[in-house]
Amino acid sequence: MTADPRVVVHPDKQALADAAGARLVTAILDAQTRKPEAQVALTGGSMGSAIIASAVRTPGRSAVDWSRVRVWWGDERYLPAGDPDRNDTQNDDAGLAELGLDPAKVHRVAGPEASASAEASADAYAQTIREHGQHEWDIVLFGVGPDGHVASLFPHHPAQRLTDAIAVAVHDSPKPPPDRVSLTFECFDRSREVWFLVAGQDKAHAVAAALAPGTDRWDVPAAGPRGTEGTLWLVDAAAASSLG
Numbered sequence: 001m002t003a004d005p006r007v008v009v010h011p012d013k014q015a016l017a018d019a020a021g022a023r024l025v026t027a028i029l030d031a032q033t034r035k036p037e038a039q040v041a042l043t044g045g046s047m048g049s050a051i052i053a054s055a056v057r058t059p060g061r062s063a064v065d066w067s068r069v070r071v072w073w074g075d076e077r078y079l080p081a082g083d084p085d086r087n088d089t090q091n092d093d094a095g096l097a098e099l100g101l102d103p104a105k106v107h108r109v110a111g112p113e114a115s116a117s118a119e120a121s122a123d124a125y126a127q128t129i130r131e132h133g134q135h136e137w138d139i140v141l142f143g144v145g146p147d148g149h150v151a152s153l154f155p156h157h158p159a160q161r162l163t164d165a166i167a168v169a170v171h172d173s174p175k176p177p178p179d180r181v182s183l184t185f186e187c188f189d190r191s192r193e194v195w196f197l198v199a200g201q202d203k204a205h206a207v208a209a210a211l212a213p214g215t216d217r218w219d220v221p222a223a224g225p226r227g228t229e230g231t232l233w234l235v236d237a238a239a240a241s242s243l244g
């Protein structure tokens, strides 16, 4: 069973980021009342960093036991550690460390300095998820590209089609850099809460296409992921402007 999408429109990007940051803190608290560790998959891009920066400033964040939060990334650009174009670097720059996470529970995707190839990195990441991931995400965050991509699953890209796998190496990405590692749709299917964070007029068409009934994720990957308990589209007014 999956949850139908619900759309929440905020006036602008900052309001969206602040509301999403507070919502994230609350959802982690909620997950911690159910189980020993909350499992969260972060995202990169513009909104991925904005939500971290806002979560750091959310007053209720001190109520969270951050040592009981395990952090992952839904995808990573296959670049060396610390590269400014990596999703984790962007999240770090937004203040991720200020949350007080246990560094041993922050699981980064290996870059070329630490793995022989994107395939090797994807395999190692999948293995770590098998060891620690409990096969259920509490909250998965997605940014959405203007083309409707989520994580590193792009429209009409063969990486979308991999089955029986947790993570996939992505080559020839239409958005730079060309080499990436992404979790698969199959892996994202094991999510309680899936949140799409989208701001800006350039995303309006992708938002409308992803939410239109019957859209195939092969054409618009953002139409694919759904949470078993919640599928939330947190958007600003500009990104919502093409919704009927």
Ligand SMILES: O=C1O[C@H](COP(=O)(O)O)[C@@H](O)[C@H](O)[C@H]1O
Residues within 6 Å of the ligand: 043, 044, 045, 046, 047, 048, 075, 076, 077, 087, 142, 143, 144, 145, 146, 150, 151, 152, 175
């Ligand atoms: O390449 C990526 O793009 C998306 C969205 O980025 P944005 O800058 O257009 O908001 C991001 O969510 C994804 O994780 C990433 O690798």
